[in-house]
Amino acid sequence: MTSAPAGSRVLLPLALAQFICSFAGSNMNVMINDISEDLDTTVQGVQVAITVFLLVMAALMIPGGKLTDRYGRKRCFLAGLVTYGVGAVLSAAAPGLGVLVLGNSILEGVGTALLIPPVYILTTLLFTETTSRARAFGVIMGLGGIGAAAGPLIGGLITWGLSWRAAFVFQALVIAGIVLLSRKIEDPLPPDPERPFDVRGAVLSAAGLILVVMGVLAADNNGWLMLGLIVGGALVLAWFFRSARAKERAGEEPLLSPSLFRNRTSNLGLITQNVQWLVLMGTSFVVATYLQVVRGYNAIETGVIFTAATLGLLASSLAAERLAARRPQRTLIMAGFLLTAAGIGVLLALVAGTPNPWAFTPGLLLIGLGLGVMLTPSVNIVQSSFPEHQQGEISGLSRSVSNLGSSLGTAVAGTILVSGLSQHAYAASMITVAAIAVLGLVAAALLPRSAAPKAKVEGAAR
Incomplete structure (x- = not known):
């Protein structure tokens, strides 16, 4: 079992890695106008760059998880960090959309696919007790959600104070810090160079x-x-x-054992993960685009409005451990979807009735609260449903499903929005996201009342 001080030292770089990858998926949303003007492209061009980044992550996450068995979890983690850092530097210097896609969408996407599976595998292997593992996942998912929710605010501040290019320099600096902090990480399992790769x-x-x-x-x-x-x-x-x-x-x-899909609890947990990230990234892209293109707000104004979602997600993430001790994971996931759907409803109702930018605040706050409540339970249910020897596969699958949700959120909601940037297109996009959130609620309701049985959790620690 990992001791508390040692656990903190190990957990910090892992959580920061999830934070910066989630941040990268949403911070460009407030730079849409600045990037499109600077690189002489369109809103749709920037949308494609964001979506391709998320898509590369989703497409390569399963192979990335599998490579950890062959080359080792820490080695893949460091390789991903370096690849990501190179992509961030290239993006900062991009003279046109093509180089931005290469740096941000391709290299940062590949780097993320290499570094994220080890985050979840190492957490599962290093934190062997149910309570400590739940706490560790809570910190990682909390920072991941905050990174996605705070991405618009941090990106807006950097863009307003310096330029959109400085946001990529910020990412590179954080990556360099994570590389230094990760020296404390020890891989609990030796790599198996003879392990076949499909x-x-x-x-x-x-x-x-x-x-x-x-x-x-x-x-x-x-x-x-x-x-x-x-x-x-x-x-x-x-x-x-x-x-x-x-x-x-x-x-x-x-590459992926079909037997992974014979676990009903895990399958439902994966669906809830996919929908959660679809809702988060879809809402972030739609609201940020609408604020800038239709309302004419700049990057900092847009980022400040998103503070409500960040605060909501932070508050519920900090309470995740206490909530997990008092309520079943199924209940928390259902409550999260209900809060999120209600938040979208409030967002639509208030925004339609007033030009006041603060009309976005109550809805975004509810959405942040809902997402923070359910992100950690969904991951814990899936990861804890499988034993140690399958952690590489299920971690890759879990992250692939989540990132597929992110890319679909930007693609589906964004496509509806950019097809006609108007009040009607905004409402249609958000109604679509709300309907998908309801499907996530149905999947959560089908979870067993005692999801991730204790026997399964202990089996993963052996």
Whole structure:
């Protein structure tokens, strides 16, 4: 078991890594006008850059989780940090949208896919007691949620005070700090260089996810192209699962074991994770774009308005441990979705009735509170449903599902919004996000009342 002081030293770099990756996914939302003017591009061009970043993370998270078994968790963590840092520096110096996509969307996306699975695997392996693990996940998910919610405020402050390029310099500096702090981390399991890696599975899974999300992005341009890409993506993913089953039957190790999907509790937990991040990133992109393009607010004004969501998420994240001790995880997830859906309803009702920018505050506060309540229980349910030898696979799958939700949130809500930047398009985007939140509530209601049984949790610690 990790002692408290040692645990704090290990937990800090892991939590900061989740913070900066979540921050990167949302801070560009308040730079839309500045980036599009500086790089001579459009709102849709910036949306594509944001979505591709989130999509690269989702597409490569499963292979990234699998590589930790072969090369070691700490080694993959450091490789991801370095790759991310190079991407941040390149983004800061980008002369055009193409270089920004290379630095931010590709290199930062690849770096995140390498470094995030080790965060969750190391947390599961190093914090072996149920209470300490729940606390550790609470800190990591809390900082992750705060990074996503505070991204617009921090990004707005930096953009207003310096420039949008300085926000990427900020990311590079944080990454350098994490590299120094991570010297204290020790990998509890030795790497297995002989562990096979399913290259075909990695290619198929990534291609399938990319096609599906690109299909959503094509919705406002060509309906037939959208349909073709989504159907093509679904077929490639079906091919991936068929290949995985064939490998498993032949006694070989696939990229992702189909047996992971035989756990009903984990499956429902994964759905709630996907929806939570879809709602968070979808809301962030839509509200930030609307404030800047329709209302004409600058980066700092937009970021300040988002402070309500940050404060709500921070408050509920800080209370996560106490709430987990008093309420079942299923109850917390359901309560989170109810608060979030109510927040979207309040957001729509108040904003429609007044031009006052503070009309956004009550709704964003409720959304932040709801998301903070449920982020940690969803992760804990999924991670604790599997034993130690499957932590690499389930961590990669869990993060892939969450980041797929992030990319779909930006793609779905953003596509509806940029197809017609008006009050009607804003409302349509938010209503779509609210409807998806209700689907998350239904999935949460189907979770067993005692999700992540104790036996499973203890099994993961052995």
